[in-house]
Amino acid sequence: MSLALASARRVLVTRPSLQAKPLVKAIEDDGWTAFELPMLEIACQSEPLELIPLVSLLHDLTHIDLAIFVSTNAVSCAASVLANASIPWPSQLKCIAIGPATTAAIAEQGWPLLDGSAATSGDGAPPHDSEALLERLEDMPLAGRHIYLFSGIDGRQLIEHALVARAAKVTRVETYRRVRPSYSNTEFCAKIDQFLSLPSASPSRPPNTEQHSGAALIGAERVMLFASAETVNNFCWYAQQSECQPAIQDVLAIVPTERVAQQARQAGLRQVHVAGNASQDAFLHALRSL
Numbered sequence: 001m002s003l004a005l006a007s008a009r010r011v012l013v014t015r016p017s018l019q020a021k022p023l024v025k026a027i028e029d030d031g032w033t034a035f036e037l038p039m040l041e042i043a044c045q046s047e048p049l050e051l052i053p054l055v056s057l058l059h060d061l062t063h064i065d066l067a068i069f070v071s072t073n074a075v076s077c078a079a080s081v082l083a084n085a086s087i088p089w090p091s092q093l094k095c096i097a098i099g100p101a102t103t104a105a106i107a108e109q110g111w112p113l114l115d116g117s118a119a120t121s122g123d124g125a126p127p128h129d130s131e132a133l134l135e136r137l138e139d140m141p142l143a144g145r146h147i148y149l150f151s152g153i154d155g156r157q158l159i160e161h162a163l164v165a166r167a168a169k170v171t172r173v174e175t176y177r178r179v180r181p182s183y184s185n186t187e188f189c190a191k192i193d194q195f196l197s198l199p200s201a202s203p204s205r206p207p208n209t210e211q212h213s214g215a216a217l218i219g220a221e222r223v224m225l226f227a228s229a230e231t232v233n234n235f236c237w238y239a240q241q242s243e244c245q246p247a248i249q250d251v252l253a254i255v256p257t258e259r260v261a262q263q264a265r266q267a268g269l270r271q272v273h274v275a276g277n278a279s280q281d282a283f284l285h286a287l288r289s290l
Helices: 003-008 017-029 048-058 072-084 099-109 130-136 158-165 185-196 229-241 258-266 280-288
Strands: 010-013 033-036 041-044 066-069 095-097 146-152 169-179 222-225 252-255 272-274
Touching: 010 017, 017 033, 017 280, 033 185, 041 072, 048 072, 048 169, 066 072, 066 099, 072 099, 072 146, 072 169, 095 099, 095 130, 130 158, 146 158, 158 169, 185 229, 229 258, 252 258, 252 280, 258 272
Parallel strands: 010 033, 010 222, 066 095, 066 146, 146 169, 222 252, 252 272
Antiparallel strands: 041 169
């Protein structure tokens, strides 16, 4: 890729700021220009009234059969609460996670894992969804077992409902809140204008007409990455509030799953490609296919 083309091709990264850093570096190492516009903030539970019931639950960890973590945020915020309460993680309490990034976060804490590594899908890409985690638990007898499900407030209910249906005793441990960042309409539109601005003469590439998830990826010069439905919804909310939606509705959006793709289309984004999961590798593979 020429230097001129690299400067013309930009990726909008909407992940929370701290989580975005490794992805931004990888994108720029690949020759793109990454542009950050966080569409989600993560706030660990910290208020005393929030922590009283949480710490009370965590004191019972020795009576739990399995801990499930739905995200790296669930791991880091749980670790923070445990450290502040001087509660060690029981060595016999095994953990399992959605996806390899969360599995790695558990391993970094030194907490024992139920299995050595996350399962992979048929194409070798690790699945990053609730359904894939439930498949990994299919052969485990769960009736009567007490499971702690570490998540954010108002997280998806699929895992909990599926485990309860198998007669498991599930306790949700909500360690963090997802918050929509605060931007004024003027600030949001200015950031979008900066992201979309094109050089006066940008080189062109032959279009890639290979079909992906029902849509053609055509050598886009502007691409938006969304790791969750919530980031999509927050972004489109700002676009509608600031009247910037016409500027971005035809920009290619890359999302992790078909479920998120459906929400993106419903929110007004017309060009949506499914990467397969929300991992850095999946996003980079999608960008390289353009």
